[in-house]
Each structure stands twice: as structure tokens, then as C-alpha cells.
Amino acid sequence: MAGIGFELRKLLRKQTYAGLLQAYAFAGIISSGPWVLSIVGIMLIGLLSAGAGVASPRVSVSQFQVTVTYLFLISLISTGLVQLSFTRFVADRTFAKDEASILPNFNGLILVVMGVSMLVALPCVAIFFPEQSVLYRLLFVMGLGVMSAIWIATVFLTGMKHYRAIVLMFFLGYSATLGLALLLRRPLGLEGLLLGFVLGHYLLLMGMVYLVYRHYQSDRFVAFDIWKRGAMYTSLMATGFLFNLGAWIDKLMFWYFPSTGQQVIGPLHASVIYDFPIFLSYLSVIPGMAIFLVRIETDFVEYYVKFYNAVREGATLDYIERMRNHMVYHVRRGLFDIAKIQGIAVLSTFAAGGVVLQALGISTLYLPLLYVDVVGAALQVVLLGILNILFYLDQRRAVVLLTAMLPLCNAVFTGITLHLGAAWFGYGFALAMLVTVLTGIWILSRKLEVLEYETFMLQ
Known part of the structure; x- marks a missing residue:
């Protein structure tokens, strides 16, 4: 993350409100990425398509939204196996000053991921x-x-x-997605909406690939070094898979539980009760994600680098301890700021949730579930901050433990709430996040207490 962190620090050094707003705006868009922005796009497509003159518009829009949701679910969970591992591979190659191997392995991984996903999906859809x-x-x-x-x-x-x-690319990609979906909905109905979504995201992908090619160069086109023994970390593969599974498992349970889910298109189910509040709540994470990226990539990383450089270069014990204390301070401050901003987002939702739902033409009966889901989404941002810091400290076992807890707790607590009834819906997701966050804070505190000892023992 050194690249964007360097740029964010430059903006913050201006010490102006404009620079501050720029830094947080860019951080919010980049850290939220396709996931949150796509939620906005899908909702806008649904709202603008209603009554647009297509055959059975409500049915078509509902089928489109459910289809796209499953595309996100399947792609996130399946690629979770390689996302973090490839991030580590890129970091290792950069540290070894072997950036020429990054681009061909990027091409190789894209080829494998797209090929496998499409080959598996083709007979399934048939x-x-x-x-x-x-x-x-x-x-x-x-x-x-x-x-x-x-x-x-x-x-x-x-x-x-x-x-x-990057920001311009996201803007153009999602504008194209929205525009093409609305343009094609009349002649093609459901297929037109889906074609617009696929074409818009294809343009977004091409923009991302262009930026990668602009940033990295190589005399090789494709390579598969990442699949060599030792190149991919199994702990990171498990972490990526388990975290995405943990974030989605409550949705799956609501979709296929008889009293809360219903079949929408083919084997794809949805939950009228659960889906809209949970996805709307994810829009509230953008401020917290911005704080998360800025705090981690500016304050924490600065002293993280100084601490480990001091250890490697044999600085005095007093200096090492001071850098360690600064780093711990900014860890606590960063997590506190994330919690504070997400707390404000939660309170804002409590205050304006009814107005927002009425403006969208949705019953205020969804308010209690929206409140609970917003708290759960806020805790998920805090969990991301904890996991990121543990990654920096190379505490992969602790991360695997936390990400294994998440789907287990989410499945157990959600199962209990499903049987308790509608008044308890959403509490399983929020409680699972709370238990995982509290465990993560306890583990992180213990690791920071013995940081110098473990660092020297690993030298």
C-alpha cells in the first residue's frame, strides 16, 4: 500500500481543509472499491428502472439485483483464496526488487481465475x-x-x-454500468440490465488493467510463479476465503431458510425481509473505510517503518522503545478514530433512517433491522482495521483464528436468531462481529505488549 499511502501523506502535509478533504475522499473511494460502489449502482438501476416500460419491470429488476448479488458472492468467496496470497507475493517481489515478475504473474492469475470460474459456471448455468x-x-x-x-x-x-x-476510472466504470443498463433495459428486459452491468464492469476491468500495465513493466507476458511451492501462503489463502465466507454466511442462511427466503430466478433465492437493510447498511462504512486507510497508511505505517528499521540497523534500545510506543499509540488512535466515525454513522442512521426509507418508498418496518445491521457493518470496519494491523505485524496465525471465528459465530448466532423470530433478525450478524472484534482487540493488545521480544526473536 506504499503508493497510495505516500500520496495521502502528501495531501495531508498541505495542512489545508482542501487537502484534508481530498485525502479522505480519495481514501474512501479507493478503500470502498467495487463492493460498496456497486451497491449504489445496483440500487440506482433498480430505482430508475421501476416503471420504465419493460415487461414486468418489478420482476425483471428483482431478478437482475439477485443475479448480481450472487455474482458478487461467488466471485468474492472463490477469489478470496488467492487475493491475499497474491498481495503477499507482490509485496515479496517488490521487497526483493524483482518487480519485473509481477506483471506476468498478474496476467497468469487473471487467466487462471477467469478460466476456472467460467469453466465451472458454464455447466452449472446449463x-x-x-x-x-x-x-x-x-x-x-x-x-x-x-x-x-x-x-x-x-x-x-x-x-x-x-x-x-483510480477515482476517475471508478467514476467512468460505474457511470457506464448505470447508463448501459438503463439504455438496454427497454429492448432486452432482464438480459438488457445484466448486459449493461457486464459491459460496464468490463470497461472498469480494462481501466484497472491499464493502470496495472502503466505501473509495472516486464519483458514476459505471462508466468505462473505464484503456483510454485512456497510462493502462496496457505494461511493467507484460508484467511481470504474464511473472511468472505463469514461476511456472507448470514445472508445465505436468510435466503434459504423457509420462512425468510424465497426463490427468485432459477436456484437463486433472496430474502425480502433481510436483504435491503443489510445492503443499505454497508453504505455507512465509507467514512470508516476512509479513516481506516488514511490512519493506517499515514500515522501507523510511518512509525512501523521506523521501528523495524531501528531493529534491523541496530539503533539504541531507547530509540526502539520510543518508536514502538509511537506505533502502539497510533494503532490505538487509529482504531478509536474508526470506531468514532462509524459511531457517528450509526447515530446518523438512527436519526435519519426513517426519512431515508420513506424517500426510497420502503416501509419503516425495516428500521429496527437497519439499525442492527448498521452496527454490524460498523464493527466489520473495526475488524478490518484489526486484521490489517495484525498483517503488518505478520501475525498470520492470529488472523486465521479470527477469520475462522467469524463464519462459525455468524452461522451459529444467525441460526439461533432465525428460530427466535423476526424481532431478533440481524442480531446474529452484529453479535458475531462483536465477538470477533473483542477477541481481535485482546489478541492485538497481547501482541503489542511483547512486540520487541517477538521482533528480536525472529531476527
Whole structure:
């Protein structure tokens, strides 16, 4: 993340309100990435498509939104196996001053991810979507391949200094997605909406690939070094998979639980009760994600680098301890700031949630669930901050433990709330995040207490 961190520090050094707003705006967009921005796009497409003159517009829009949600779910969980491992591979190659091997391995991984996802999806859509058109099935397969490639390309964004180009790319990509979906909805209905989504995200992917090619050069086009023994860390593969599974497992349970879910298209289910509040709550994480990226990439990283440089270069014990104390201070301050900003987002939702739902034409009966989900989403941002710091400290076992706790707790607590009834919906997700965050804070505190000892023992 050194690239974007360097640029954020430059903006903050201006010591002006404009520089401060720029830094947090860019950090919010880059850290939120395709996930949160796509939620906005999908909601806008749904709102603008209602009553647009297509056959059965409500049904088509609902089927489109559910299809896209599953594209996100499948692509995120499947690519979670390689996202973090590839991030570590890129970091190792950069540290070894072997950046020439990054681009060909990026091409190789994109080829494998897109190829495998499409080859697996093709027979599945043929078997499980017999009533859907050939165009729908092909677009589902293509959309899965494109989204899987986007998650791999996202690995590079925070490592680049071209933050203005990144923000412009996101703006153009999602504007194209929205525009094409609305343009094609009349002649093609559901297939038109999905075609617009796939084309818009394909343009976004091409923009991301362009930035990667602009940032890295190599005389090789494709390589598969990442699949060599020892190149991929199994702990990171497990972490990526478990975290994404943990974040989605409550949604899956609500979708397929008889009293809360219903079939929408083919084998794809959704939950009218649960889906909208949980996805709307994720929009509240943008401020916290911005704080997360700025605090981690400016204050914490500065003293993290100084501390480990002091250890490697044999600085005095007094200096090492001071750098360690500064680093611990900024860890605590960063997590506190994330919690504070997300707390403000939660309170703002409590105050304006009813007005927002009414403006969107949604019943205020969803308010209690929205409140709970916003708290859960806020805790998820805090958890991301904890995991990121543990990654910097190379505490991979602790990260695996936390990410293994998340899906287990989420599944158990959500299962309990499903049987308790509607008044308890959402509490399983929020409670799972709370338990994982509290465990993470305890582990992080213990690791920071013995940081000097463990650092010297590993030299």
C-alpha cells in the first residue's frame, strides 16, 4: 500500500481543509472499491428502472439485483483464496526488487481465475437455469469471470500513486454500468440490465488493467510463479476465503431458510425481509473505510517503518522503545478514530433512517433491522482495521483464528436468531462481529505488549 499511502501523506502535509478533504475522499473511494460502489449502482438501476416500460419491470429488476448479488458472492468467496496470497507475493517481489515478475504473474492469475470460474459456471448455468434464455446464461458466466478478475486487479489499487486516475476510472466504470443498463433495459428486459452491468464492469476491468500495465513493466507476458511451492501462503489463502465466507454466511442462511427466503430466478433465492437493510447498511462504512486507510497508511505505517528499521540497523534500545510506543499509540488512535466515525454513522442512521426509507418508498418496518445491521457493518470496519494491523505485524496465525471465528459465530448466532423470530433478525450478524472484534482487540493488545521480544526473536 506504499503508493497510495505516500500520496495521502502528501495531501495531508498541505495542512489545508482542501487537502484534508481530498485525502479522505480519495481514501474512501479507493478503500470502498467495487463492493460498496456497486451497491449504489445496483440500487440506482433498480430505482430508475421501476416503471420504465419493460415487461414486468418489478420482476425483471428483482431478478437482475439477485443475479448480481450472487455474482458478487461467488466471485468474492472463490477469489478470496488467492487475493491475499497474491498481495503477499507482490509485496515479496517488490521487497526483493524483482518487480519485473509481477506483471506476468498478474496476467497468469487473471487467466487462471477467469478460466476456472467460467469453466465451472458454464455447466452449472446449463443445468440449474433451464428456463432462462441462452443470453442470460452466457451473461451470468461472463459476469462471474469479469467480477473475479476485478477482485484480483483491486489488489494493486492501494499500491499505486495514480489516485486521481483510480477515482476517475471508478467514476467512468460505474457511470457506464448505470447508463448501459438503463439504455438496454427497454429492448432486452432482464438480459438488457445484466448486459449493461457486464459491459460496464468490463470497461472498469480494462481501466484497472491499464493502470496495472502503466505501473509495472516486464519483458514476459505471462508466468505462473505464484503456483510454485512456497510462493502462496496457505494461511493467507484460508484467511481470504474464511473472511468472505463469514461476511456472507448470514445472508445465505436468510435466503434459504423457509420462512425468510424465497426463490427468485432459477436456484437463486433472496430474502425480502433481510436483504435491503443489510445492503443499505454497508453504505455507512465509507467514512470508516476512509479513516481506516488514511490512519493506517499515514500515522501507523510511518512509525512501523521506523521501528523495524531501528531493529534491523541496530539503533539504541531507547530509540526502539520510543518508536514502538509511537506505533502502539497510533494503532490505538487509529482504531478509536474508526470506531468514532462509524459511531457517528450509526447515530446518523438512527436519526435519519426513517426519512431515508420513506424517500426510497420502503416501509419503516425495516428500521429496527437497519439499525442492527448498521452496527454490524460498523464493527466489520473495526475488524478490518484489526486484521490489517495484525498483517503488518505478520501475525498470520492470529488472523486465521479470527477469520475462522467469524463464519462459525455468524452461522451459529444467525441460526439461533432465525428460530427466535423476526424481532431478533440481524442480531446474529452484529453479535458475531462483536465477538470477533473483542477477541481481535485482546489478541492485538497481547501482541503489542511483547512486540520487541517477538521482533528480536525472529531476527
